[in-house]
Amino acid sequence: MERDFSSLFSGFFGSAEDYSSFLESWGSYIFQFIIGIVILLPLIYVIYAIRLLLASGYKNKYDFASRYATPTLRLIGILMSIGLAASVNLWAQDAVSKEELWFFIRLAISFPIGGIWVYLSFSFLNFYYPKVLYKRLNKYRYAPRTNPSTGNKMRLLSEDEEDKYLDEGMQAEEDAFSVDYDVWLDEQTNEVIIEKYKGNLIAEECDCGFQTLKLVNQEIVQDPDDASSNVLKKHYLCSYCGEEVERFVQTRRSLEKTEQESLAEQMSQQILSLKLEIFRKDGRADSYEFQNVHQTQDFLKQINPTQAQNPTRKTS
Ligand SMILES: [Zn+2]
Secondary structure: OOOOHHHHOOOOOOOHHHHHHHHHHHHHHHHHHHHHHHHHHHHHHHHHHHHHHHOOHHHHHHHHHHHHHHHHHHHHHHHHHHHHHHHHOOOOHHHHHHOHHHHHHHHHHHHHHHHHHHHHHHHHHHHHHHHHHHHHHHHHHHOOOEOOOOOOEOEEOOHHHHHHHOOHHHHHHHHOOOEEEEEEEOOOOOOEEEEEEEOOOOOEOOOOOOOOEEEEEEEEEEOOOOOOOEEEEEEEEEOOOOOEEEEEEEOOOOOOOOHHHHHHHHHHHHOOOEEEEEEOOOOOEEEEEEOOHHHHHHHHHHHOHHHOOOOOOOOO
16 A cells, blocks of 8 residues: 555645635635735835935935835835745645645745745845945935025035034044034034034943943953843943943853954944045045955055054065
8 A cells, every 4th residue: 555745635624625725715815915015015115215205304314214224125125025935825836736735845935935035135235235325325414405594505514624613522422433423514604504423433322411431441240139140340431521430231152352352343344435535735635435444554554655554564
């Protein structure tokens, strides 16, 4: 007596008629579900685009896009993969209608196919899309502003020029690289617009309200509540108000890593490109873009070899 593998599932849905009516309603549910997703996908994008359009002014557009562009695309990627996985359940109807086993095989295949699509779309969002978004955000950030009260064109001040319009707290934040302020000046009325952007480094916020806490040192101490675990005690000094602050962080595995090491690691993962602006005495400015810190250092050595910063290289 021969029992092949497929017979394991035959009769799972009852009689042949039960199975075929199940398949019919299954197929129609899947089809309606996919139609729903196909309608939802452009709708999500249109809602995003309309809200971006309605954001008044470049700064609001910048803030909106930097907050919602990636999550919107991530949601679209997830829905696409669910739709794709569902559509697999409409494949090979002939084989499936003949044997129940194929129904389960097809169902099982739909999961890795959906998973592959999630993986691909998340890879795109993590590695390629940040560059696209960065360029788009810069367009908003550096688009010429007009003074809303006079209609005059405004000029973006350089880092040196902008200081007199920033209070000390703001300057301390810029020095800590935690916040970047852009100052736009209406040269006819001397009115300024100050825009706040996230800086390159993350600094904790002090009680004085500025993101100016600099880490002075840290030590590992025993957790007062739990003798079996340790906490990291961090000493900060506010570079604006001078207050000393202690904060406790529950430590995880990476106890051995120093703050500098983990910061360097974080930075190198986050660096997309480096922009170097060189301002000449005659007022001309050149800007250069680099992929990483090494390229930038090499470039600086080339334009000014006598001041090569790298101590391991000796001049012969
Ligand atoms: Zn402070």
